[in-house]
Amino acid sequence: xxxxxxxxxxxxxxxxxxxCMLFGQANRPAVCLSISPSDEMCGDDSTYAxxxxxxxxxxxxxxxxx
Numbered sequence: 001x002x003x004x005x006x007x008x009x010x011x012x013x014x015x016x017x018x019x020c021m022l023f024g025q026a027n028r029p030a031v032c033l034s035i036s037p038s039d040e041m042c043g044d045d046s047t048y049a050x051x052x053x054x055x056x057x058x059x060x061x062x063x064x065x066x
Contacts, residue, residue, distance in 0.1 A: 007057035018046065 001012055013021045022028040035041075042049045 007061040008054060018050075 005011055011020075015021060020028070020032070022032070037049075041052050043052065
């Protein structure tokens with residue numbers, strides 16, 4: 001996303017079934033490359049994982065952009 005992505009905003013590179021269209025490509029953003037999935041992050045289902053990512057975004061959003 002050329003201008004960045006706000007917390008809670010859906011990435012334009014996600015397919016309808018929430019798969020990254022840039023996965024494995026050289027132009028994948030560094031922030032996406034820096035996230036390593038783990039059992040703690042993924043949980044037992046995609047809803048848990050999505051909620052974990054939402055919480056991570058909120059926890060790392062500068063207060064001036066909330």
